[in-house]
Every structure is written in C-alpha cells, then in structure tokens.
Amino acid sequence: MHLANGATLEVRGLRHAYGRRVVLRGVDLTVRPGALVGVVGENGTGKSTLLKILSGELRPQRGNVRRAGRFGYCPQDVVLNDALTVRQHLEFFRTAFALSDLRYTDEIMEVLRFSEYADERAGLLSGGTRQKLNLTLALMHDPRLLLLDEPYQGFDWETYQRFWHLAARLRDAGRSVLVVSHLAYDAERLDELWRLQDGVLHSVSEVPE
Numbered sequence: 001m002h003l004a005n006g007a008t009l010e011v012r013g014l015r016h017a018y019g020r021r022v023v024l025r026g027v028d029l030t031v032r033p034g035a036l037v038g039v040v041g042e043n044g045t046g047k048s049t050l051l052k053i054l055s056g057e058l059r060p061q062r063g064n065v066r067r068a069g070r071f072g073y074c075p076q077d078v079v080l081n082d083a084l085t086v087r088q089h090l091e092f093f094r095t096a097f098a099l100s101d102l103r104y105t106d107e108i109m110e111v112l113r114f115s116e117y118a119d120e121r122a123g124l125l126s127g128g129t130r131q132k133l134n135l136t137l138a139l140m141h142d143p144r145l146l147l148l149d150e151p152y153q154g155f156d157w158e159t160y161q162r163f164w165h166l167a168a169r170l171r172d173a174g175r176s177v178l179v180v181s182h183l184a185y186d187a188e189r190l191d192e193l194w195r196l197q198d199g200v201l202h203s204v205s206e207v208p209e
C-alpha cells in the first residue's frame with residue numbers, strides 16, 4: 001500500500017480499552033521514511049498495547065492503522081522456541097520471509113555480537129542474547145518500518161550503544177524506526193520523541209535539522 005503523503009505509518013483516532021480500563025483514548029501518529037521515533041511512557045500507560053495494534057496483533061476498538069510496505073515487529077515478550085537453536089530460528093524465518101540467503105542476517109548478528117551462539121539452543125541463551133535473537137528476527141528481512149517494543153531489554157551498555165548505531169544506520173538508509181521504552185531517552189538519538197500519557201501522545205521534542 002502507498003500512503004498518500006509518503007508515510008510508512010499513519011495512525012488515526014486509536015482507542016482501546018480492556019474492560020472498563022481505557023488505555024488509548026485517541027492516538028494519532030504519522031511516521032515518515034528515514035525517521036527514528038521514540039515513544040516513552042511509564043509502566044502500564046499502554047505502550048505495548050499501542051505496538052500490538054500497530055503490528056496488527058490486536059484490533060483497536062476504534063481508529064485505523066495504515067502501513068506502507070513490509071514491517072518488522074519486535075514484541076516485548078521474546079517469542080522463541082527453547083528447543084530450537086539460533087540457526088534453526090533463522091532458517092525458519094528465512095523461509096517465512098522468502099529470503100534467498102542470510103547475508104544481511106549475519107551482518108546484524110555481527111553488529112549485535114552474538115554470531116558465536118548460532119548452534120546454541122534458545123533455551124540455554126542468556127536473557128540479553130535471547131533478546132538479540134528476538135531483535136534479529138524482526139530486522140532480518142530489512143523491513144521499511146520497524147516497530148520495536150523495549151528492544152534493548154537485558155542488553156549490556158556496549159550492546160545498547162550498538163543497538164542505537166544500528167537504529168541510526170537503518171534510519172539513514174531510509175527505514176522508519178519506532179522504538180518504545182519506559183525509559184526517557186537522550187533526545188538527541190531521535191528525530192521525534194513522544195510521551196504516551198493519559199491515553200494520548202504528547203510531543204516531547206523535535207530535534208532540529
């Protein structure tokens with residue numbers, strides 16, 4: 001799908017409640033190619049609910065989401081099969097994404113520094129390494145839009161820095177990167193920063209050109 005204004009993601013009037021608890025009250029958001037966008041909010045404000053709706057995992061009660069092109073979704077809960085090795089996960093997703101090879105995937109693994117775990121079963125990996133695999137599965141088909149829910153949970157400081165370099169590289173290559181976190185970021189890493197509060201997004205900062 002091509003969105004009229006060239007955006008990769010367009011969200012209008014999202015509302016969602018769990019029973020009587022209204023979590024999203026009217027979320028609007030437009031994400032452009034080559035934008036690194038952050039959404040922060042305290043625990044329980046609805047960030048994961050928002051990303052589940054953006055990825056299509058959850059249907060909103062009201063409002064609509066339009067995406068252009070392929071997207072990658074890194075959910076907060078790691079979705080791995082403990083009995084399979086890292087390589088088996090990659091092969092499975094290679095087939096699902098119809099990729100001819102894993103060259104780009106190998107590059108991501110090098111950047112995140114976990115190539116040496118290729119033959120390890122997922123169930124034996126540390127939390128941070130599981131998260132590296134979770135993130136790689138979302139990136140490996142080089143989607144135009146990335147929806148990343150707390151993508152660096154469990155990362156050590158160096159890996160955290162490497163993650164941000166990778167995100168900036170993808171942004172510079174014209175991808176849209178949306179990162180959700182309960183931490184307030186250094187705003188200079190981002191092109192736009194939004195705070196989810198009381199069910200709506202508030203602009204926190206716009207980084208000048």
Ligand SMILES: Nc1ncnc2c1ncn2[C@@H]1O[C@H](COP(=O)(O)OP(=O)(O)OP(=O)(O)O)[C@@H](O)[C@H]1O
Pocket residue numbers: 018023041042043044045046047048049050076182
């Ligand atoms: N399936 C569900 N059924 C009922 N309530 C839910 C469900 N999922 C989330 N909630 C509630 O909705 C609110 C928002 O949850 P959500 O996980 O979206 O927040 P979050 O901002 O991602 O939180 P965190 O930073 O802790 O991950 C919370 O009060 C949560 O308890």
